[in-house]
Amino acid sequence: MATFQDRKEYRKNLTSSGQLAIAGEILDFKSYDVSLKGLMVEVCPGEFLAKLEDFQALLPDNNRVEIYVKELKLSGEAFIVWVRGGQGGKIQLGLEYGDIEHNAQKLWLRRKAYRRTKPFSCLMMLDHSKVETLGLNMSTDGLAVSGDLKGYDIKVGDVVKLKISGQSISKAIAKIIWINESGDDRLTVGLRYLGID
Structure with a gap:
């Protein structure tokens, strides 16, 4: 059985930027902790999902997001496994990968254009x-x-x-x-x- 120390060896403190799509909004994020199974991100507040409580209220009904991690060139589906507040009102999400593709920047840019509609x-x-x-x-x-x-x-x-x-x-x-x-x-x-x- 793997020990906690073994597990830590599969995690990397990698600072990366990216975006996630959830509940009709596309939000910017920074990630600090990346593993083979997922990543931890700090999300910039959006227009509708602006506070920790907004994410907490959303989570029971919708934990699915779509992500693009710029430095890793990853795009695809992920699931929110936890939400917590950080210092200074920061919003942190733990994400677990679902269906992920590598080198998918063009796919993500096309998707963004499709989602953003006029009123x-x-x-x-x-x-x-x-x-x-x-x-x-x-x-x-x-x-x-x-x-x-x-x-x-x-x-x-x-x-x-x-x-x-x-x-x-x-x-x-x-x-x-x-x-x-x-x-x-x-x-x-x-x-x-x-x-x-």
Whole structure:
């Protein structure tokens, strides 16, 4: 049986930069600890995933991310296995590799261009009402929308119907995986597809 000392020999303190895609956002990161199975990263806050609590709330429903590690030229799927706060409010994630490809920079750049869409119109069915929202971005896994939603009883885990304008997907059933207050009585909601049309 391998000892802890043996295991440490397979880890390397390598500083690298990169990006990860999660819940409709692409976030920059720095990695400090790389192993054959995964890496530890420090994530720069995003627009929607800005605090440690945002990641903690997201994790039970969505621990899958896509990553690009620049110096290692790795791109592919990874899974968040832990989230913790560091000094000065830093957000640290432990990632375990899933399906990873080497020398995949061009693939990642094409993917980024595909994910970043222009704003679009999206109707959300809530409490038997059709509520107009503004779609902020869309990916193969889900989308983020913003709207005047504070008067409705919505929470993480709710399943909603969507009618989307001007996109390749016109109708969808999705699960709310995170909610952020935007001020001025608006909420920003992250949704993961359960079914699309």
